[in-house]
Amino acid sequence: MSFQRVAIVGLGLIGGSIGLAVAEYLPGAVTTGYDADPAVRKRAAERGLANTICDSAAEAVTGADLVILCVPVGMMGAAAAEFAGALKPGCVVSDVGSSKQSVFAALTKALPGATVIPAHPVAGTEHSGPDAGFASLFHHRWCIVTPPEGADPAQVDALCAFWAALGARVDTMSAKHHDLVLAVTSHVPHLIAYTIVGTASDLEDVTRSEVIKYSAGGFRDFTRIAASDPTMWRDVFLNNKEAVLTMLQRFTEDLTALQRAIRVGDGDALFDHFARTRAIRRSIIEEGQDDARPDFGRSDHES
Amino acid sequence: MSFQRVAIVGLGLIGGSIGLAVAEYLPGAVTTGYDADPAVRKRAAERGLANTICDSAAEAVTGADLVILCVPVGMMGAAAAEFAGALKPGCVVSDVGSSKQSVFAALTKALPGATVIPAHPVAGTEHSGPDAGFASLFHHRWCIVTPPEGADPAQVDALCAFWAALGARVDTMSAKHHDLVLAVTSHVPHLIAYTIVGTASDLEDVTRSEVIKYSAGGFRDFTRIAASDPTMWRDVFLNNKEAVLTMLQRFTEDLTALQRAIRVGDGDALFDHFARTRAIRRSIIEEGQDDARPDFGRSDHES
Numbered sequence: 001m002s003f004q005r006v007a008i009v010g011l012g013l014i015g016g017s018i019g020l021a022v023a024e025y026l027p028g029a030v031t032t033g034y035d036a037d038p039a040v041r042k043r044a045a046e047r048g049l050a051n052t053i054c055d056s057a058a059e060a061v062t063g064a065d066l067v068i069l070c071v072p073v074g075m076m077g078a079a080a081a082e083f084a085g086a087l088k089p090g091c092v093v094s095d096v097g098s099s100k101q102s103v104f105a106a107l108t109k110a111l112p113g114a115t116v117i118p119a120h121p122v123a124g125t126e127h128s129g130p131d132a133g134f135a136s137l138f139h140h141r142w143c144i145v146t147p148p149e150g151a152d153p154a155q156v157d158a159l160c161a162f163w164a165a166l167g168a169r170v171d172t173m174s175a176k177h178h179d180l181v182l183a184v185t186s187h188v189p190h191l192i193a194y195t196i197v198g199t200a201s202d203l204e205d206v207t208r209s210e211v212i213k214y215s216a217g218g219f220r221d222f223t224r225i226a227a228s229d230p231t232m233w234r235d236v237f238l239n240n241k242e243a244v245l246t247m248l249q250r251f252t253e254d255l256t257a258l259q260r261a262i263r264v265g266d267g268d269a270l271f272d273h274f275a276r277t278r279a280i281r282r283s284i285i286e287e288g289q290d291d292a293r294p295d296f297g298r299s300d301h302e303s
Numbered sequence: 304m305s306f307q308r309v310a311i312v313g314l315g316l317i318g319g320s321i322g323l324a325v326a327e328y329l330p331g332a333v334t335t336g337y338d339a340d341p342a343v344r345k346r347a348a349e350r351g352l353a354n355t356i357c358d359s360a361a362e363a364v365t366g367a368d369l370v371i372l373c374v375p376v377g378m379m380g381a382a383a384a385e386f387a388g389a390l391k392p393g394c395v396v397s398d399v400g401s402s403k404q405s406v407f408a409a410l411t412k413a414l415p416g417a418t419v420i421p422a423h424p425v426a427g428t429e430h431s432g433p434d435a436g437f438a439s440l441f442h443h444r445w446c447i448v449t450p451p452e453g454a455d456p457a458q459v460d461a462l463c464a465f466w467a468a469l470g471a472r473v474d475t476m477s478a479k480h481h482d483l484v485l486a487v488t489s490h491v492p493h494l495i496a497y498t499i500v501g502t503a504s505d506l507e508d509v510t511r512s513e514v515i516k517y518s519a520g521g522f523r524d525f526t527r528i529a530a531s532d533p534t535m536w537r538d539v540f541l542n543n544k545e546a547v548l549t550m551l552q553r554f555t556e557d558l559t560a561l562q563r564a565i566r567v568g569d570g571d572a573l574f575d576h577f578a579r580t581r582a583i584r585r586s587i588i589e590e591g592q593d594d595a596r597p598d599f600g601r602s603d604h605e606s
Contacts, residue, residue: 074570098520122520125597126584132597141519171516181513184503186520191565192495193521195558197580200487203553210484212586213445213474217401217425217489218496220593221524227584230577237565237573248562250506252555255498259551262494262540267377270540274533277500281429281530283515290523294428294435296599 001158007064009057011035011044014096015070016133019049021166024135034060043130058086066092073097074235077106084111092155094119099240100146100175117159119145128229139167140288146175183243193225304461310367312360314338314347317399318373319436322352324469327438337363346433361389369395376400377538380409387414395458397422402543403449403478420462422448431532442470443591449478486546496528
């Protein structure tokens with residue numbers, strides 16, 4: 001089986017990129033799109049983010065084989081409730097949210113009897129909204145599918161094949177494990193970045209202008225992450241609370257140990273820690289998950 | 304006055320870039336270079352990082368108008384002691400270290416009677432060593448000069464003009480203020496990045512392979528910073544201890560507040576914080592301190 005009619009609910013960075021990617025890499029499939037914001041629907045129509053932009057979620061999902069919810073994870077249940085009666089039998093409902101246990105619970109509650117197979121493409125940029133998407137966003141990125149117990153293997157395979165067609169590499173795991181993995185590779189890094197950027201802008205003895213001017217010493221990398229969509233990230237932290245708090249506790253323990261090494265002047269402990277973390281960077285580049293050029297190949301190197 | 308003979312002591316990323324930049328933008332000036340590591344001297348000669356590569360620091364500084372120490376901040380005193388007797392009268396001794404109070408103290412102790420005017424170009428990449436440098440490293444970056452009390456204005460101006468000629472924008476401030484500003488814009492961000500990368504690689508319930516595969520969710524940005532030179536960074540933390548610990552305390556307070564907001568489910572507090580930090584990113588891009596393209600314009604967007 002493969003999906004011929006794909007409905008995209010939520011037309012921001014991820015939803016828009018899915019629409020553009022289907023048009024480019026699955027030209028046989030037809031897409032419909034819906035967004036709760038009329039201004040986003042208008043812009044989505046102008047950019048051609050889906051073949052048809054609909055005025056209601058129910059209209060968008062009518063006749064679809066696959067519905068993908070691309071809204072902040074805290075809005076999944078309400079967004080699904082809008083089209084609950086309109087799904088055709090056999091339709092697969094999926095999503096792209098960054099927490100999977102909470103989304104599965106919300107969708108099965110809002111759509112009793114529907115087939116729900118959550119997924120999470122680990123891809124994005126700091127930009128959001130209907131102008132942010134592009135067809136190659138998922139290239140070389142991983143998409144994690146979290147099939148619930150008892151899911152139909154043919155439907156799971158079809159969803160995996162869909163993401164592979166958009167250029168992603170696909171893995172499956174439990175929703176619980178996903179939430180733990182993403183807490184450390186994505187959620188806690190975002191929280192830390194948001195924190196330090198806030199700390200820096202609230203100081204009395206260092207001006208905001210100084211923070212901005214001297215940001216090339218490391219700070220600017222954090223500001224990119226801390227420019228991500230606030231609504232999306234608020235919802236991620238509220239919906240993956242347990243795993244985030246667990247990982248944050250680990251981080252705080254490790255930071256306290258390094259802080260102590262600085263305080264007592266234990267240079268060996270600092271050096272050993274700093275030498276060890278270089279290896280991870282090499283592996284990420286070898287695995288194709290980042291640019292090998294210095295500074296990510298930022299354009300100022302060419303100037 | 305301007306500098307006609309420039310000696311570079313330490314031929315890694317920064318020292319090598321200074322040599323290449325002088326050759327490109329100050330063709331009238333002559334450079335000599337020295338590094339304590341014979342293998343680095345050999346590679347420096349092959350790449351032409353200075354006009355002459357010398358076999359001792361004393362030989363390199365002989366006749367120089369300007370000596371720039373480009374070694375880790377913990378090694379400044381020892382590196383300077385090697386050439387203490389060889390400076391010509393009127394020579395300005397400067398450096399590129401990331402902490403300025405400790406460097407000034409070390410250099411004035413090692414070089415009694417010499418003219419020491421510290422400086423810090425806020426530029427770099429995660430790479431280090433004699434192959435890492437390039438002539439345009441300082442373009443559009445700030446160089447902070449920290450003249451001690453009573454410094455000769457003509458010499459300070461000449462040092463500022465030297466850095467401006469290499470493409471940098473130049474500011475002057477006290478060494479104490481520099482150390483506070485850099486603690487927040489560079490040192491604490493590096494410590495946090497080193498910490499989270501270490502935390503992620505020590506987990507039992509998430510494998511290192513998973514951390515690497517799913518790093519595009521935010522983590523990969525931290526690994527770039529945590530791949531910086533371990534010796535340099537050990538020295539920075541030991542030599543700017545007071546300011547780093549002060550800023551770390553502020554960071555921890557702010558992180559604790561966000562952690563509490565997650566625990567009690569205070570979505571409004573999270574949203575307000577996350578929305579506020581976006582503005583800083585915009586200012587950094589407007590000021591020309593980072594690439595405006597999504598994801599720093601990483602090359603995978605073109606693929």
